[in-house]
Amino acid sequence: MKDILAEIVASKITEVADRKKVRSVQELEGASMFSREALSLRNFLKQPDRTGIIAEFKRQSPSKGLINGTAMVQDVTTAYARSGASGLSVLTDQIYFGGSMDDLQQARAVNNIPILRKDFVIDEYQIVEAKAIGADVILLIAECLSKEEVKHLAAFAHNLGLEVLLEVHSGDQLEKITPHTHLVGINNRDLKTFKVDIHRSMELLKQIPAGHSKVAESGMDDTDTIITLKKAGFDGFLIGEHFMRDENPGSAFESFAEVLKTKLAAL
Numbered sequence: 001m002k003d004i005l006a007e008i009v010a011s012k013i014t015e016v017a018d019r020k021k022v023r024s025v026q027e028l029e030g031a032s033m034f035s036r037e038a039l040s041l042r043n044f045l046k047q048p049d050r051t052g053i054i055a056e057f058k059r060q061s062p063s064k065g066l067i068n069g070t071a072m073v074q075d076v077t078t079a080y081a082r083s084g085a086s087g088l089s090v091l092t093d094q095i096y097f098g099g100s101m102d103d104l105q106q107a108r109a110v111n112n113i114p115i116l117r118k119d120f121v122i123d124e125y126q127i128v129e130a131k132a133i134g135a136d137v138i139l140l141i142a143e144c145l146s147k148e149e150v151k152h153l154a155a156f157a158h159n160l161g162l163e164v165l166l167e168v169h170s171g172d173q174l175e176k177i178t179p180h181t182h183l184v185g186i187n188n189r190d191l192k193t194f195k196v197d198i199h200r201s202m203e204l205l206k207q208i209p210a211g212h213s214k215v216a217e218s219g220m221d222d223t224d225t226i227i228t229l230k231k232a233g234f235d236g237f238l239i240g241e242h243f244m245r246d247e248n249p250g251s252a253f254e255s256f257a258e259v260l261k262t263k264l265a266a267l
């Protein structure tokens, strides 16, 4: 079976080494966004007038190929934010997801809610980049980092004022949680088989220590699943494909959020 994560990480090592030659850390630290105070996704997830959804801008993925080749990042993300997204997730990986740092910068320019830099972070340099382009949160994937690497990168991000979403896929990875992994995401998608199983979120939820926001990730496409996960104790829901698959992702989000808000109000 193809190990896509290992392939992406191998490619990322070369990519980051190349980018370091083009832009120094000092240059990144001089960017105007670098001194901006980051927004807290943890706090936005608690705002009762929002949906708890971290709405993703994703053009393509290894599991699904092309999802949406025409959507415009500013149109989509402003519609997400206007309709009650608690945060935005913007793919910055170009090779596998068709995203870019420019996408995130464009989203930042027109939105005032937290933005997750969705990428495969393996090096401090990418965290400095994240801060320099206006991200508020970075993703660390437990599957491709050792416990020591998670500890180091999470503390590095925290010291820059960024929040960290640690993504786990199995119970043994929960031991990589540190005080600086402010949010813990359970990915329902097996990254080897691409099979999605929502029950994975339910099984691992109770093992996440108190004090960390809990996020369910991937494969969610109906409001009843969100309600069930919310009742079980999840604070956030990372959803991409369900909205991006629509010709107009912003209006797909709006309809979804309306139904969800009505159901949540009736609880």
Ligand SMILES: O=C(O)c1ccccc1NCC(=O)[C@H](O)[C@H](O)COP(=O)(O)O
Residues within 6 Å of the ligand: 004, 005, 056, 058, 061, 062, 063, 064, 187, 189, 191, 217, 218, 219, 220, 238, 239, 240, 241, 242
């Ligand atoms: O989605 C993939 O094919 C994939 C492959 C390898 C690593 C990560 C991958 N997906 C990233 C994600 O976790 C999703 O973009 C995110 O959770 C949203 O999921 P969805 O709502 O199913 O688009």
